[in-house]
Amino acid sequence: MTIRTRSLAAATATLSALTMVSACAVTQKADSATTTGETQIAFLTASSANTWLTASLKAMNEDAAKQNVKITVFDAKFQPGTASKQIEDVIAAKKYKGIVLATVDGSAAIPAVQDALDAGLKVVVLNQVVGTKLDTADPQVAGISASVLAPPQATGERLGKLTVKACAETKPCDVVYMYGTKGTPFDDAVRKGFDAQIAGDGAIKVVADAEGGFLGTDQPRKATQDVIQAHPSFDVLVGSGDQQIRGALLALTDAGKTKVKVIGVGGSEPAIAGVKDGTWWGDVAGAPVTEGHAAFAAMMDAVKNGKDEGGVDVTDQLVDNGLITKANVDKFTAQWPG
Secondary structure (H helix, E strand, O other), rough: HHHHHHHHHHHHHHHHHHHHOOOOOOOOOOOOEEOOOOOEEEEEEEOOOOOHHHHHHHHHHHHHHOOOOEEEEEEEOOOOHHHHHHHHHHHHOOOOOEEEOOOHHHHHHHHHHHHHHHEEEOEEEEOOOOOOOOOOOOOOOOOOOOEOOHHHHHHHHHHHHHHHOOOOOOOEEEEEEEEEOOOOOOHHHHHHHHHHHOOOOOOEEEEEEEEEOOOOHHHHHHHHHHHHOOOOOOOEEOOOOHHHHHHHHHHHHHHHHHHHOOEEEEEEEEEEHHHHHHHOOOEEEEOOHHHHHHHHHHHHHHHOOOOOEEEEHHHHHHHHHEEEEEOOHHHHOOOOOO
């Protein structure tokens, strides 16, 4: 059974219920395993403070503990270019069998990834695309063992579909769009998918863009406050991550704008609870825990069996295409705290 089959079987069980450390050096012998046979894997995360990636790491660590595998975390702190430098550090250490890579660098990470492959390391991409195609989960560098992610353009399409539904009874419908980090491959692709979906509805108008980050509520709260000053009246606010919606809601509540419909991405605990109680209009489901398990399984297949698994999108069998609303929210269970 391939990891795609296994991950989707797990996803069907898990997602049908759903239905979206600082960098450290370890002082050891410079080989790929300890004297006890422990396999060394590096996890290069876009940010250790990001709760989505933390949920994926927890899943990987749970599986690693059962297979005598040590995962060492390198934290890029959302700094472009850092992951490429960390890959070179991993290669130089000569003790790792593989790299699980979650980076915001996109195609800029390819040269360093190629260096890792040339050095004999296995590479599994997690969560973020490494390449230029943003509508597929398939690996875009020859030799990558697996790419485990929801194509960000498809995520944007889901976000757009929910926005069209939210605007169905509001004509015209003014929308505020909040990026996580504008200009990154993920956010650009989500926006592309979103725009494609709303393009056919002439009543929908994006009246303001904002940037809320993916870390906590302070930045999106301030961004929403700025939007309210410039555009006091709007109907819907959407964000490319649930973190942005949490902060935006604080600003909207402070301003007395409780009728604004908010829609996020991720299917987090606050999102599921919010859709149930009506404070969130909708959300796009996500599965960071399922992705973490799938990424680790793919890495072990690569390291132990020399097997490449290709693209793994654990969201492609979501109930109702992963579009969470009041009508179906009971079909979904959160995998991360938001």
